[in-house]
Amino acid sequence: MSPAKKTVEHLDVLVVGAGLSGIGAGYRLQTECPDKSYAIVEARDSIGGTWDLFKYPGIRSDSDMFTLSFPFRPWKAQNSIADGPEILRYIKDTAAEFGIDRKIRFGTRVVAADWSAATSTWTVTVEQDGKRSTLTCSFLYSCTGYYDYAQGHMPVWEGIDDFAGQIVKPQFWPEDLDYTGKKVVIIGSGATAVTLVPSMADDAAHVTMLQRTPTWIGIVPKQDKIANNLRKVLPPGLAHQVIRNKNVAYSLGVYELCQRQPKLMRKVLLGMSGKALRDDAALAEHFTPSYDPWDQRLCAVPNADLFRKIREGKVDVVTDHIARFVPEGIELKSGKVLEADIVVPATGLKVQLFGGVVPTVDGAPANVHENFVWQGCMLTGLPNFALCVGYTNASWTLRGDLTSRLVCKVINEMDKVGAASVVPVPDGPLEGRPLLDLASGYIQRALNDLPQQGHRGAWRVRQNYFVDAATTMRRDLHKTLRFDKAASEVAEPERATA
Structure with missing residues (x-):
């Protein structure tokens, strides 16, 4: 049968x-x-x-x-x-x-x-x-x-096997990683990098954000005061819809201005970053991209935390290209060596x-x-x-x-x-x-x-x-x-x- x-x-x-x-x-x-x-x-x-x-x-x-x-x-x-x-x-x-x-x-x-x-x-x-x-x-x-x-984008770098420190990919962050008192280099300037840098700065000995080119950054409040006030006086469903439409209109307005008036939005974004950074030379070198805003995705920095850590001296930004990895860190094309105990390649998806x-x-x-x-x-x-x-x-x-x-x-x-x-x-x-x-x-x-x-x-x-x-x-x-x-x-x- x-x-x-x-x-x-x-x-x-x-x-x-x-x-x-x-x-x-x-x-x-x-x-x-x-x-x-x-x-x-x-x-x-x-x-x-x-x-x-x-x-x-x-x-x-x-x-x-x-x-x-x-x-x-x-x-x-x-x-x-x-x-x-x-x-x-x-x-x-x-x-x-x-x-x-x-x-x-x-x-x-x-x-x-x-x-x-x-x-x-x-x-x-x-x-x-x-x-x-x-x-x-x-x-x-x-x-x-x-x-x-299963994997992010990982460029091929010469000498990476010679590096004596630890390579940590953001997509697979070890739960037991202890970076207290260590020198950290984060490669990249996108959303992952600008999130990691200020978050690690207080515990690490020092954090360096290494970027090939600058990225446009928009400073946003972590809390929406208008939204929180509306929720006090409106029913939850109505408040959510009003706030949602308000925020969609704002983000779409910023996007459209970037597309239609890129010179104006360059001034606006640079003005915000400059006010938070308080260093004109650093603004010009590290936070002024060659492309127009929203040709690539705009990075949001809540409460200007990245710039605050830079001002406090806990973070450096370096704009350069990687020549090779060496045992003590990363050698740049300029000849400078960035010493590192931990390198985080925040190099994209x-x-x-x-x-x-x-x-x-x-x-x-x-x-x-x-x-x-x-x-x-x-x-x-x-x-x-x-x-x-x-x-x-x-x-x-x-x-x-x-x-x-x-x-x-x-x-x-x-x-x-x-x-x-x-x-x-x-x-x-x-x-x-x-x-x-x-x-x-x-x-x-x-x-x-x-x-x-x-x-x-x-x-x-x-x-x-x-x-x-x-x-x-x-x-x-x-x-x-x-x-x-x-x-x-x-x-x-x-x-x-x-």
Whole structure:
């Protein structure tokens, strides 16, 4: 007697990733598609994504929490710029409050995903404790973010093996690292570096921030006084919405001014930094970039903490290039040697979509770069598939929540018209443009691995939340999406008339 055939589990929707995006997706699926079965698979053993992974000193948001938090669960803490543990608690509490945590399968890594046109389903291969299994789903939603959790970007430096000290990567910060009384060199000038430097300065013997080129810095208050006052007089939900719109308008206004009036914004940003630094020579050498503001992402410094530590003499900034590592530290091209006990390469992220998995369609790998993004989330050539990618000039969650609501709308429309599959189809020729329009190194290195955006309409990835909020849920889905019935349903009439 042959053994019984094992039944493959089927879900209406499979969400990949239990970070900020995945928890938001779970909430929207429960409230807007309540009759759909779904699960969230998470490769790691905890909720939180980025905010659970990164443990380095001072880890915090560089977006205000009134826009980074979910619109359906107001941010209640006092700090607008919050630290990592505070954000992680918020995510976990949200998942528990709405029962989303019961839908998460931890330690479950997606290793393959294949779309079948014949069955209108995705077959997803997952790995748990070294063992692989498969399940199927009608819709696949990737909420894995856009960088590699397993490794960051690490340049190749001559002599790095000769260094007698310790190399510590921010993405994998050792919990037992003791840097008290030690000389620390942090390589980089982005968000990670400007967070680490002031956070380590009080305990380390000295901290040096080594950068190749300066980065634009915006000084922001850690607490939003207007927001905190509004919360005293308005109901929580209304206060959250008012504060959220206020902060979106402010950040969008800064971005637009940077794009339209770069000379003016250079003066504004340099004026803020100069007032905090109180050293014109250092301002010119270390904090005056050659590029315009927001050609790369602006770094937020809460309460000017970086500049305060520089003034106190606990931090130096060096603008130079690395020639090689030597036993005692780093030799620069200028000939100077920076002595170090610990070197932290805060050299950026490695961009990666869908956790590194290349989706296949009927067994053929999809060339993601040749595909166009519809509404910033669905891809041409990949039916019943969406990914969540946030804004580059504003909080991730603003677009993330819009995307999850749109995915729910598409799924409900499939039911309404009796479709088994849906795929974006251009309504005319498209001019290909980079998905993420930033000059940052981590973006430029990944351009050939990312899908493209178009130049108009639903194919353009706008960096304007107010425009997206007004248009995303009102767009005519049938103009740029093709809804198809199952292959078996299409074939049935042919067999009947044969």
